[in-house]
Amino acid sequence: MTIVTGKTEARRRLQPGSSGLLRNIWKHRADYAYVLPAIAVMLIVIAYPIYYTVELSFFKTPPGLQLRDKSFIGLDNYTAILTSQVFWKVTLNTLIWTIASTFVAFVLGFAAALALHREFIGRGVLRAILIIPWVISAVAASYIWKWIYHSDFGIIGAVLVGLGLADRPPNFIDNVSTVLPSLIVVNIWREFPFAMIMMMAGLQTVPDQLLRAAEVDGANAWQRFWHVTFPHLRNVSTVTILLLAVANFNSFIIPWIMTGGGPSNASHIWITHIYELAFGRQRWGVASAYSVLLFLMLMVLGYFYVRALAGNERKEGGA
Amino acid sequence: MTRITLGGAVLRGTVATALMASLMSGSALGAPVDLSKWSPEYVRSIAGTQDFDTAADCGKVTPLDYKGRLTFWYQGVFEGDPDLLRQYYKDFFETFRKTYPNIQLEDQALTYNDLLDKFRTALLGNAAPMAVRLQILGGTEFAAKGYLQPLKPEDVGYPTEDFWPGAMKAVTWDGVTYGIPTNNETMAFIWNADIFKRAGLDPDKAPATWDDVVKYSKQIHDKLGIAGYGLVARKNAGNTPYRFMPQLWAYGGGVFDEATASPTYKDVELNSPQSKAALQASYDMYVRDKSVPVSALTNQQADNQPLFVAGQLGMMVSHPSDYNVMLDLQKKATGADKEKAQTVIDNMRYGLIPTGPDGKRAVVFGGSNIHILKPEYVEGGKVDEPAAKAIICMWTSPEWSLKMAYAGSNPGNLNGFKTKWMKERLDSIKFLDVTTSMLPYGIPFPALPQSPEIMNIIVPDMLQNALTGAMTVDQAADDAAEKVKNLMDGL
Numbered sequence: 001m002t003i004v005t006g007k008t009e010a011r012r013r014l015q016p017g018s019s020g021l022l023r024n025i026w027k028h029r030a031d032y033a034y035v036l037p038a039i040a041v042m043l044i045v046i047a048y049p050i051y052y053t054v055e056l057s058f059f060k061t062p063p064g065l066q067l068r069d070k071s072f073i074g075l076d077n078y079t080a081i082l083t084s085q086v087f088w089k090v091t092l093n094t095l096i097w098t099i100a101s102t103f104v105a106f107v108l109g110f111a112a113a114l115a116l117h118r119e120f121i122g123r124g125v126l127r128a129i130l131i132i133p134w135v136i137s138a139v140a141a142s143y144i145w146k147w148i149y150h151s152d153f154g155i156i157g158a159v160l161v162g163l164g165l166a167d168r169p170p171n172f173i174d175n176v177s178t179v180l181p182s183l184i185v186v187n188i189w190r191e192f193p194f195a196m197i198m199m200m201a202g203l204q205t206v207p208d209q210l211l212r213a214a215e216v217d218g219a220n221a222w223q224r225f226w227h228v229t230f231p232h233l234r235n236v237s238t239v240t241i242l243l244l245a246v247a248n249f250n251s252f253i254i255p256w257i258m259t260g261g262g263p264s265n266a267s268h269i270w271i272t273h274i275y276e277l278a279f280g281r282q283r284w285g286v287a288s289a290y291s292v293l294l295f296l297m298l299m300v301l302g303y304f305y306v307r308a309l310a311g312n313e314r315k316e317g318g319a
Numbered sequence: 320m321t322r323i324t325l326g327g328a329v330l331r332g333t334v335a336t337a338l339m340a341s342l343m344s345g346s347a348l349g350a351p352v353d354l355s356k357w358s359p360e361y362v363r364s365i366a367g368t369q370d371f372d373t374a375a376d377c378g379k380v381t382p383l384d385y386k387g388r389l390t391f392w393y394q395g396v397f398e399g400d401p402d403l404l405r406q407y408y409k410d411f412f413e414t415f416r417k418t419y420p421n422i423q424l425e426d427q428a429l430t431y432n433d434l435l436d437k438f439r440t441a442l443l444g445n446a447a448p449m450a451v452r453l454q455i456l457g458g459t460e461f462a463a464k465g466y467l468q469p470l471k472p473e474d475v476g477y478p479t480e481d482f483w484p485g486a487m488k489a490v491t492w493d494g495v496t497y498g499i500p501t502n503n504e505t506m507a508f509i510w511n512a513d514i515f516k517r518a519g520l521d522p523d524k525a526p527a528t529w530d531d532v533v534k535y536s537k538q539i540h541d542k543l544g545i546a547g548y549g550l551v552a553r554k555n556a557g558n559t560p561y562r563f564m565p566q567l568w569a570y571g572g573g574v575f576d577e578a579t580a581s582p583t584y585k586d587v588e589l590n591s592p593q594s595k596a597a598l599q600a601s602y603d604m605y606v607r608d609k610s611v612p613v614s615a616l617t618n619q620q621a622d623n624q625p626l627f628v629a630g631q632l633g634m635m636v637s638h639p640s641d642y643n644v645m646l647d648l649q650k651k652a653t654g655a656d657k658e659k660a661q662t663v664i665d666n667m668r669y670g671l672i673p674t675g676p677d678g679k680r681a682v683v684f685g686g687s688n689i690h691i692l693k694p695e696y697v698e699g700g701k702v703d704e705p706a707a708k709a710i711i712c713m714w715t716s717p718e719w720s721l722k723m724a725y726a727g728s729n730p731g732n733l734n735g736f737k738t739k740w741m742k743e744r745l746d747s748i749k750f751l752d753v754t755t756s757m758l759p760y761g762i763p764f765p766a767l768p769q770s771p772e773i774m775n776i777i778v779p780d781m782l783q784n785a786l787t788g789a790m791t792v793d794q795a796a797d798d799a800a801e802k803v804k805n806l807m808d809g810l
Binding site: 169261 | 436439440443460463464465466546552553554555612613614615616617626631768769772775776780783784786787788789790806809
């Protein structure tokens with residue numbers, strides 16, 4: 001007796017002959033017609049810009065000429081980028097920015113979710129307050145923090161000087177050593193509520209009966225967390241971390257508004273550097289090559305994100 | 320309030336023929352406004368001597384019943400401008416719509432720092448407006464790239480001689496004129512006499528040299544614990560080159576030879592000993608003496624204004640409009656802050672920008688220009704030329720080029736100095752004499768398509784590299800010079 005599993009059936013469907021494929025498309029023509037407008041829009045607003053960016057990355061675009069006067073230079077833009085000191089400095093900044101922001105925002109968000117998962121008076125109010133950084137405009141938040149950090153009369157500096165803890169206001173964003181950590185703090189402040197919401201949603205899925213059974217078996221709070229709660233949150237954690245990482249790789253508003261990548265390029269991350277190369281210095285070719293490299297990195301992250309989502313679906317399907 | 324005695328300095332300025340030569344052409348001598356006689360007294364003598372009928376003049380260029388559509392972007396007012404200017408901008412567009420009721424005007428105001436980025440992007444997508452008013456730096460860049468239509472003052476009914484020759488250079492590329500100046504200005508040196516007095520300095524005397532600025536700044540900071548000089552070193556902000564270049568030129572430096580009478584822009588001078596001396600002066604104030612705002616690297620002039628009105632800043636370089644800005648800020652203050660602001664306003668003084676060690680005085684010859692785009696770069700592929708010329712005629716008219724520059728600048732059309740509004744302005748805008756006295760010392764930015772990148776990115780980068788300690792003064796200057804060389808080589 002032959003058993004046809006779902007996997008075998010799926011493989012059969014995915015590998016038909018060309019006539020089978022066309023027959024299949026024709027059979028599902030109504031489905032394709034429904035998604036056609038969305039695909040057409042995506043081709044225009046996503047596929048074409050990606051194609052054009054890749055194409056442009058092989059051209060020299062002198063700032064004194066129009067874009068149509070570009071000249072083909074093969075991989076020279078990529079070579080120039082990979083051999084420039086600025087690239088490695090900006091890449092290091094980007095990695096520090098992305099890893100630190102993602103990790104700390106996730107840990108804080110997770111901790112807040114665990115705290116808010118319990119019943120206590122004022123839980124709703126606290127939850128609403130903690131979400132505020134995530135819902136306010138990033139532009140407004142950047143300006144507010146710029147004033148909080150202000151090196152001459154910022155609020156933090158005034159408090160520290162007022163309390164006699166410092167002789168003069170600390171220099172947060174006008175100093176090459178402190179500017180990036182200062183911006184990361186702002187980014188974490190803005191992002192941790194997102195992690196908190198995701199993890200709170202994940203916590204809802206942890207079965208109560210399992211936790212109670214573990215308690216009956218004598219497991220303490222840490223053991224219940226580690227052996228019951230955390231395994232259930234593994235997939236939502238992966239998705240949250242990947243989404244945060246992608247968002248951080250693409251961050252623009254906070255560093256651009258607060259410092260413009262300065263001082264002395266100390267807070268330039270990939271996106272701000274690409275923006276300056278393209279719109280400030282009109283090196284469209286080099287900026288495109290940078291964008292292609294960033295796109296490839298994000299594709300890798302995207303692959304893991306899709307895998308994590310697929311893992312979730314498989315688990316849910318199997319449950 | 321004590322008035323500033325400018326006689327001697329102004330006289331020297333007016334006869335500073337080398338610098339004047341960079342601004343004036345031979346034909347200027349026959350122009351309605353005689354630039355060779357330029358002095359505060361001359362400006363006063365011609366103010367209110369001629370009436371102009373703007374609608375009638377522009378009606379000859381584009382009939383007042385002309386029916387059309389115009390898209391127009393312009394560098395508008397921003398947070399550092401006084402309310403007075405906002406009102407004039409509002410009045411201008413209302414008047415235009417009344418004068419040309421059948422022209423459908425779609426106007427968009429952008430700030431100095433955003434306009435170039437947005438305009439460049441729009442050009443790449445052939446989605447530019449039909450007409451645009453750009454900062455003075457922008458004219459050459461877009462003319463050199465072939466985006467602009469030839470356009471000279473005669474095309475909107477005015478002789479070229481009615482505009483500053485230095486300003487005309489900024490709209491000329493390869494011998495062809497591509498735009499018309501709307502306003503031109505030079506800044507002046509501002510100080511708080513009360514702070515000077517409390518710091519043991521002569522309250523009625525501006526620092527004579529940039530070396531004095533360094534000394535005064537330190538003295539103010541050491542004695543009063545506040546910032547001495549309002550240094551600005553933010554990147555991608557027009558404020559930075561407008562404040563640093565006068566210092567660079569005064570020390571005898573430059574990006575190229577733009578401070579000479581006949582610049583060739585061949586050799587890069589950013590790493591010359593004179594340029595390094597100017598950078599060293601900024602370094603001394605920021606790093607050695609810590610006598611300027613620490614926030615100078617991320618701030619612009621708009622951030623210096625509240626510091627100044629709060630009595631926390633002793634000196635700065637800016638427009639006459641800063642006096643009106645202080646009045647606006649004072650109105651918004653309450654209680655003790657209001658009184659403090661009034662004290663600052665009462666003690667606000669304007670003087671000529673200090674000289675370098677060799678007595679050289681310089682200031683950026685700034686301003687804006689108005690242009691018409693070629694149809695292929697405009698959204699829809701069409702330019703309504705009569706409509707574009709109508710708005711250009713109005714903005715560059717003696718009346719409106721004066722009114723739109725009322726508090727912060729000067730009319731691009733020299734006949735604006737002859738209007739009754741100029742007379743009114745001389746009486747109502749304090750310290751206007753001082754900034755108009757600086758005009759003969761004005762040096763235009765290099766008339767090169769690469770100028771925006773040099774001024775908005777490379778020069779501020781040089782300052783930041785030196786002031787943050789990322790590089791030494793020598794290294795920062797050498798690095799900047801190398802970047803300019805690469806840029807000029809098309810790299």
